[in-house]
Amino acid sequence: MDQILDQKKNQPWQAKQSADLYGIERWGNDYFGLSDAGHVTAKTLNTEVALVDIVKGMVDRDLQMPVLLRVENILDAQIQRLSEAFSSAIATASYTQSYRGVYPIKVNQQAQVVEEIADFGKRYHHGLEVGSKPEMIIALSSLEPGRLIICNGYKDEEFIELGLQAIKLGFECFFVIETPSELPIIIERSRALNIRPMIGIRIKMISQVSGHWNSTSGDRSIFGLTATQLIDVVDSLRQEQMLDCLQLMHCHLGSQIPSLEDIRNGVIEASRYYVDLVREGAALTHIDFGGGLAVDYSGIQSEDNHSRNYSLEEYCEILVGTLKQTLDNESVAHPVIVTESGRAVVAYASVLLFNILDTTTFESSGKSLPQADENPLLAKLRNISTHLTTDNIEQSYEQVHLYRNQIRDGFKAGQVDLRCRASAENIFLDVLHNIADALDTMDQIPESMAGLKLSLADIYYGNFSLFQSLPDIWAIDQLFPIMPIHRLDEEPTRQAVIADITCDCDGKIDNFIGLTEPEKTLPLHPLKVGEEYYLGVFLVGAYQETLGDLHNLFGDTNVVSVRLNRDGSFDFVKEILGDTISDVLSYVEYEPKQVELSYRNTAERAVQQGRISVAERQQMIKAFRASMQGYTYYER
Numbered sequence: 001m002d003q004i005l006d007q008k009k010n011q012p013w014q015a016k017q018s019a020d021l022y023g024i025e026r027w028g029n030d031y032f033g034l035s036d037a038g039h040v041t042a043k044t045l046n047t048e049v050a051l052v053d054i055v056k057g058m059v060d061r062d063l064q065m066p067v068l069l070r071v072e073n074i075l076d077a078q079i080q081r082l083s084e085a086f087s088s089a090i091a092t093a094s095y096t097q098s099y100r101g102v103y104p105i106k107v108n109q110q111a112q113v114v115e116e117i118a119d120f121g122k123r124y125h126h127g128l129e130v131g132s133k134p135e136m137i138i139a140l141s142s143l144e145p146g147r148l149i150i151c152n153g154y155k156d157e158e159f160i161e162l163g164l165q166a167i168k169l170g171f172e173c174f175f176v177i178e179t180p181s182e183l184p185i186i187i188e189r190s191r192a193l194n195i196r197p198m199i200g201i202r203i204k205m206i207s208q209v210s211g212h213w214n215s216t217s218g219d220r221s222i223f224g225l226t227a228t229q230l231i232d233v234v235d236s237l238r239q240e241q242m243l244d245c246l247q248l249m250h251c252h253l254g255s256q257i258p259s260l261e262d263i264r265n266g267v268i269e270a271s272r273y274y275v276d277l278v279r280e281g282a283a284l285t286h287i288d289f290g291g292g293l294a295v296d297y298s299g300i301q302s303e304d305n306h307s308r309n310y311s312l313e314e315y316c317e318i319l320v321g322t323l324k325q326t327l328d329n330e331s332v333a334h335p336v337i338v339t340e341s342g343r344a345v346v347a348y349a350s351v352l353l354f355n356i357l358d359t360t361t362f363e364s365s366g367k368s369l370p371q372a373d374e375n376p377l378l379a380k381l382r383n384i385s386t387h388l389t390t391d392n393i394e395q396s397y398e399q400v401h402l403y404r405n406q407i408r409d410g411f412k413a414g415q416v417d418l419r420c421r422a423s424a425e426n427i428f429l430d431v432l433h434n435i436a437d438a439l440d441t442m443d444q445i446p447e448s449m450a451g452l453k454l455s456l457a458d459i460y461y462g463n464f465s466l467f468q469s470l471p472d473i474w475a476i477d478q479l480f481p482i483m484p485i486h487r488l489d490e491e492p493t494r495q496a497v498i499a500d501i502t503c504d505c506d507g508k509i510d511n512f513i514g515l516t517e518p519e520k521t522l523p524l525h526p527l528k529v530g531e532e533y534y535l536g537v538f539l540v541g542a543y544q545e546t547l548g549d550l551h552n553l554f555g556d557t558n559v560v561s562v563r564l565n566r567d568g569s570f571d572f573v574k575e576i577l578g579d580t581i582s583d584v585l586s587y588v589e590y591e592p593k594q595v596e597l598s599y600r601n602t603a604e605r606a607v608q609q610g611r612i613s614v615a616e617r618q619q620m621i622k623a624f625r626a627s628m629q630g631y632t633y634y635e636r
């Protein structure tokens, strides 16, 4: 056993080792890095800023953890990269039309995010995709005329009227027909308002993709028109002398598509539809490939659901090149290429930061020294560690459970006392840790011991709500990169799972990105007395903020937007205070004034019963009121 432990080299830990361990260069997309001082940095504009320095700025401004940090430059940089990658693919392929990106508001509807995209995106003519009337109102108030608005989703008269007025104002606003029943409303309303509509048509894709959101395509997909329905729409428009209004063809294969081959197959199918719709007389000028550009959350560049096996450049090349090939073969003019990338645009810019409040460890307390008259099973337990080798590891694992269970049975039967049982549990944990260390030196972990590491892992209690801030971890087992944002020049010697502060056993994270596949535990540092320990959950800008819920009434977190400057400084550009207790109570229909009144009355009765003085009542009411205005999370 000593030999095994000796194999663990005792070299001073370097920040570079932490970078490899947490994979920051694999998933960080050049937006996150590690400084020699062991700090995670946000990087843009050839400069980098340590996240702990931003946290210090938050603390100085009394912005409590947890905080959702948005780095605005990263949002800008992603729009720039997307547009430039398409421009480059278009130039390389000698494609004759341009690219137009539209951001789907549903991916992150927060005003600060949409406003930044609308503002920075102006130089790339980036538009917005909307799927409901509220999103349409956001688009109309965020963009200026001339920009592209794609209207997906089921549209009633009011929605269509908003879109028609937008066309009159000068927006390029397309109604994408998702079901045949929308067409008569569009025709009727456009005639009534005397505005020529810009119509798109969504095709039902048969090409299936891998990944979590693959039901968006295929025969049973609930989206898009079948070949028969497409022909009906074309015929109806022709009959109404409106076929010239059918200018856009839309398809969306799914979100987070991990395989480039799947994307290529989808584009081939879409291109065929495009050619035939043109032949049917549709005046198509735009093809919209929807979303699907994946984020490599795990950084392993594979076809795994949390990854992608292609780069942004390859994605653009495959869309442009594959489309061009089909169109050129059929002598069909090139349309403007639209994509609705959501997660790839916003995921990188947001990081959830939280502090660790406490830990639970599963280790012996060390109080199990041999005693003269002790139960012989204790000596047997101790002996397992002495004779442990990688050859007898499975047998040792069985034995330690056998002896420990015999002690437990003896305790139940009244033959073993509590002190002996406590010693047995201590030695049991010691042996398991020795076995776990030995496992680290083995190439393959025996199946029976696959759960050992997890059963010994520490629990780190994080000041956040999984349900509020990371709902996809709970709902669909989404993986996000998670790591400490400081102390990375120290070796993380603990293996842990993370629990949130809700009272729910689902409120935990025990699936983390690994080198090739997910790991059940995360290496972390032991807490230091009197020092905060901060973790970051990265790439959380897409879908997490508004899908979250109020479990245990933990509300929205504080949000801080920063902008990095070229000289390495940074500015706090926006802050939003998270929900107060009063806010969350009102969300579930409590009336905060009534809540306080009820408390005042209870305190008044206590005065009448002589339990408290009037002065004490006043103090209590003051504290109650302060609580109502306080943060819903744990405050130091």
Ligand code: PLP
Pocket (backbone or CB within 6 Å): 104, 107, 129, 152, 213, 252, 254, 255, 256, 257, 290, 291, 292, 293, 294, 340, 341, 342, 343, 344
């Ligand atoms: N467009 C449509 C129609 C969608 O349904 C979605 C999401 O599923 C998107 C765009 C955004 O996809 P992504 O976030 O993968 O870019």
